[in-house]
Amino acid sequence: MTERDEVSQSERTLVERVVGVGDPLTVGPFRYWFGTRRWEWSDEVARMHGRAPGTTPTTEMLLSHKHPDDRDRLEALICSVEDGAAFSSHHRIIDTCGRVREVLVVSEPMADEDGAVIGTQGYYIDLSSTAADFRREALDSTLPGLLDARVVIEQAKGALMLVYGVNADQAFGVLRWRSQETNVKLRTVAERVVAELPKVAVDDVKLRTRLDHILLTVHLGEPDPH
Template sequence: MTHRDEVSHDELALVERVVGVGDPLTVGRFRYRFGSRQWEWSDEVAAMHGYPPGTQPTTELLLSHKHPRDRDRLEAMITSVEDGGAFSSHHRIVDTHGQVHEVLVVSEPMLDADGAVIGTEGYYVDVTGTADEFRREALDSTLPAVVDARMVIEQAKGALMLAYGINAEQAFRVLRWRSQETNVKLRTIAELVIAELPKVAGDEVKLRARLDHVLLTVHRRHVEDDPVG
């Protein structure tokens, strides 16, 4: 194994160890079907709202958890879904115990076998409690082999921060989540994010839509771009 291969294999662990990202994210899936006007959510999303597994979500239930300061944002998000649009949102919810959760929601259209849009599906990412600052201790001197990777990741983090209104550590943790779930290297995901930037220069709405798509389809895009792995 070459030194380059070693860096590639250990890149995520090295960057995470230096940055110090803290506890894993809580992530859950959801769907909304237009025909039946029904919501579905995973047990993780139910737990974010304070409910046991198997609880059936409704529009009214979701709205009941809106944070007073994010009322308009949450209502706009749900209206967008019910009107047939994909969306992304960074807002707060209040669970059944009165605890506030800061969540990032990303989605894209759900298609049937013929390519027709039949709903919206995506993820809730609980980013509650992440710090505003993180460590960069001696990266240039102790990990010179991943300096380039760090620069790419920093650019991707900046794009996510702009698109979703989250801080630097939250953006890194979102990239890490997709890397762990899809088994695609963190740097590869960052490169896919950066590749979208020239296409949507100056348009934050299009940027959010493009990054939603990248995050939700990165596993498929990676296989198409690099079929030999």
């Protein structure tokens, strides 16, 4: 392991203290089948909505949790999902106790054994815990100095901030989540995201869809050179 490939131990310790290794993002997977309009979510996603583990979600239930200011947009997105389109969104939900949570949903098409697209699958990422004022202030003042030699990480953060509409703290949290879940170095995750950016379409929907795919498959290997 070299300094070029990894953040130094002292930097890592400080980054972990600022970001909060003991307070990771809450993340949970979901699936949706187009033909039957059936949703499936993990216990983590159920808890984000204030629902008991094992609860079976429906489109109506999901819409009932959307923040009033986001509901019309999300209803249109969910309808587009039911028509076979990809789904990705940064929005707010209200759990059964009335608490507002900020979530990022990333997904990509789900195919059967023959390669036919039968649904969509991805993750809900609860960004609420990363928005604490003291943590954001610490990151804004400390992280750029720690990572000024890691320009690629800042570039990847910028891409996530632009496409998903999240702040720098939350974008870094998403990169860190993928690094930890896939056991791929943070810098490597960032490099693969940045390497794929020139191939991303300009259209807003295609932009989100392509970045979703990059983020969810970043652990599979080196970027496709073609």
